[in-house]
Amino acid sequence: MAFKCPRWTLANILPVAFVLWIMSVLWCLYVLCHLVPTLRILTPKGNIRLGVLVEGDGLMMQPGVIQTIISQSLTFMVLFCFVKAVNTDPGSVPQTEEWMPTLRSSTASKKGSDAFNIGTTGSVSASVQRTSISYEQKRTGGQRFCKWCSCFKPDRAHHCRICRSCILRMDHHCPWIANCIGFNNYKYFFLLVFYSLLNVLYIAFTMVDSLNRVMYQETTLLFRFLVVFGMTLAGIMSTLLVLFFSLHVTLIARGVTTIEFCEKARNPDSQASIYNTGCMENFKMALGPNILFWLVPASFPEGDGLTYKVTDSTEQERLRRESQSSASSDSRSSSDQASAADDAARSPGKIVVTGASSSSSLPNGS
Numbered sequence: 345m346a347f348k349c350p351r352w353t354l355a356n357i358l359p360v361a362f363v364l365w366i367m368s369v370l371w372c373l374y375v376l377c378h379l380v381p382t383l384r385i386l387t388p389k390g391n392i393r394l395g396v397l398v399e400g401d402g403l404m405m406q407p408g409v410i411q412t413i414i415s416q417s418l419t420f421m422v423l424f425c426f427v428k429a430v431n432t433d434p435g436s437v438p439q440t441e442e443w444m445p446t447l448r449s450s451t452a453s454k455k456g457s458d459a460f461n462i463g464t465t466g467s468v469s470a471s472v473q474r475t476s477i478s479y480e481q482k483r484t485g486g487q488r489f490c491k492w493c494s495c496f497k498p499d500r501a502h503h504c505r506i507c508r509s510c511i512l513r514m515d516h517h518c519p520w521i522a523n524c525i526g527f528n529n530y531k532y533f534f535l536l537v538f539y540s541l542l543n544v545l546y547i548a549f550t551m552v553d554s555l556n557r558v559m560y561q562e563t564t565l566l567f568r569f570l571v572v573f574g575m576t577l578a579g580i581m582s583t584l585l586v587l588f589f590s591l592h593v594t595l596i597a598r599g600v601t602t603i604e605f606c607e608k609a610r611n612p613d614s615q616a617s618i619y620n621t622g623c624m625e626n627f628k629m630a631l632g633p634n635i636l637f638w639l640v641p642a643s644f645p646e647g648d649g650l651t652y653k654v655t656d657s658t659e660q661e662r663l664r665r666e667s668q669s670s671a672s673s674d675s676r677s678s679s680d681q682a683s684a685a686d687d688a689a690r691s692p693g694k695i696v697v698t699g700a701s702s703s704s705s706l707p708n709g710s
């Protein structure tokens with residue numbers, strides 16, 4: 345299903361605008377109240393050439409220049425991940441006959457068949473079933489089906505009412521980026537939180553020097569207020585982002601999405617995630633196969649977002665159920681054959697073909 349997201353309504357734009365406003369305010373305060381004064385203060389002490397302070401016999405990189413390079417690099421990474429997280433399709437259900445029975449239905453109706461029946465409530469007839477393996481099923485049994493999108497839901501997919509689409513490995517809908525967080529953009533979202541946290545922590549730690557300066561040196565009231573405001577904003581953002589980042593690291597380590605975590609919290613009887621295949625594998629599933637690229641926006645998780653590795657016990661349980669159901673269907677078919685043979689014995693004119701589930705009748709006396 346194509347990604348369709350009526351995101352840019354006023355209600356959806358406002359949270360994104362608020363995030364951009366916070367980023368801009370913090371950046372301006374840091375540059376104007378810390379970086380520029382830090383560069384200026386050190387200038388009279390030496391002779392600056394291309395950011396290198398020539399002091400005495402040796403060379404020393406000016407701290408203001410180092411802080412500028414690091415902070416602006418982090419800001420660039422924050423903006424890059426933000427733009428990618430906003431604009432990347434989180435992952436949609438493929439528009440193929442396997443996932444969209446309506447396509448099969450239209451094909452069948454063209455052929456004059458009535459084998460497909462999709463009710464208005466989203467119920468699907470037994471004849472419209474997928475062939476690939478699904479570990480998640482409805483509470484009443486059967487494959488999960490989205491009545492809004494008229495498609496089967498792959499494992500870990502959920503319907504987002506704001507995006508009006510089923511999202512693969514849906515983590516949650518994030519109003520701050522006006523997009524769902526799913527299989528394709530989870531890594532961008534995680535790195536956005538990570539680089540934002542690094543950025544505000546770096547701002548908070550380096551601005552302590554400026555805070556000391558304005559507290560003990562003579563300056564204007566406005567400048568003092570702006571430095572204190574910048575530090576407060578950086579402190580609040582750091583606290584929130586530490587909590588949010590810790591939450592997502594925990595979720596990744598446990599192999600669950602935010603939605604799955606909330607579902608399990610509501611249901612105390614629920615077991616551990618069936619996708620928790622070990623800490624290392626869980627991180628690979630979320631951030632990509634190469635550990636060296638986990639913290640850079642490259643090397644994304646492998647797979648198509650439709651199927652996921654499950655625990656050994658889950659797979660064994662599925663195989664056990666499959667063998668049980670095939671055994672019961674075998675016993676049903678053999679009992680059908682036995683009853684058909686009984687019928688034939690009672691009706692001498694009826695010949696039963698054993699070994700195949702078909703029978704034929706001959707006229708009496710022939």
Ligand SMILES: [Zn+2]
Binds near residue numbers: 491492493502509510
């Ligand atoms: Zn849907």
Ligand SMILES: [Zn+2]
Binds near residue numbers: 505507517523
């Ligand atoms: Zn959404």
